[in-house]
Amino acid sequence: MTYSLRITDIPVSERPRERLMAIGAKNLATAELIAILLATGQGKGKLSAVGLGQYILQQLSQDERDPMAVLRDISPQELMRIHGVGPAKATTMLAAIELGKRAFQSRPTEGTIIDSPMAAAAAFSHELMWQTQERFAVLLLDVKNHLLGIKLISVGTATETLACPREILQAVLRHGATRFIVGHSHPTGSVEPSEKDIYLTKQLLQGALLIETPLVDHLILGNGNHRSLHHTTSLWKEYPQDI
Structure with missing residues (x-):
């Protein structure tokens, strides 16, 4: 019309x-x-x-x-x-x-409560939302979902980033987080997860169980959009976390 x-x-x-x-x-x-x-x-x-x-x-x-x-x-x-x-x-x-x-893109302050995918996307946005390269980052949280900090793990190309599960989990333990959220950017704006994204999420869920530090979510962000894999896949049912 x-x-x-x-x-x-x-x-x-x-x-x-x-x-x-x-x-x-x-x-x-x-x-x-x-x-x-x-x-x-x-x-x-x-x-x-x-x-x-x-x-x-x-x-x-x-x-x-x-x-x-x-x-x-x-x-x-x-x-x-x-x-x-x-x-x-x-x-x-x-x-x-x-x-x-x-x-x-405003940076979240330490202590901000991250209790939803929208809050996590806002916290990640400065590092991930409008970037021209794929990036992988972690939100470090305490037991009450207060933000302890944000750790940028890796920066890749326009279409691919490399994130090592060991390096991610080491960062979580090193900073004393009791739970964490991971996120990465898709510069194309498409927030559909790839097979690699799903596989990495499974690895992290399994690793989170081993270190007894729950993975709360995995977000994909790009060009103003975001997607929560916790809310849109069955992975958290396959690998239940103590959230």
Whole structure:
């Protein structure tokens, strides 16, 4: 559906700003979020702000590209090539994108409670989320899931990283953690686990049982996405941890 109405012609309850206030930003469509940043559309008789948001996403998705992936690294000049986007709209959008990146990449403080995949992804994000190389890291936790620290284990290529189970478990023991979460990045943005990812997770689960230090989860992160292997595989049923 393309919006050609002005925002003022849309019922108040359906306007992006009002919908954000009522149901929260996470429940809005991407075009609606862009519309709030744009504030105005293309002018009288043309696309509304929401319509312009949809149009921008369509232009960015040419050649089957992910428009959000394109937006993350787009330049002002590239954005202004889209009809209806001038310097003011382009700089507003890019400022919001950069703020989002910085918020996601903020370093967690020691003592932060890591009690969900979302909290773990936020803790890992600075080391893993937006990297162009695969990286492997460990969140070191105490018995109450308070963060003791983050240990970067290895840095690989754009498509592969090497993580040795022995080195990972040694880091856990060396830092006195009583439980831990591992994570690695997929620079492509796909968070589907590979056969190697599954095999490594099995090794770590078995090793965690031997050292009596539970592996809480294994996360895959990339380009704003994350996936919990604990929540999406049966591995923790095969190798139960005392969590």
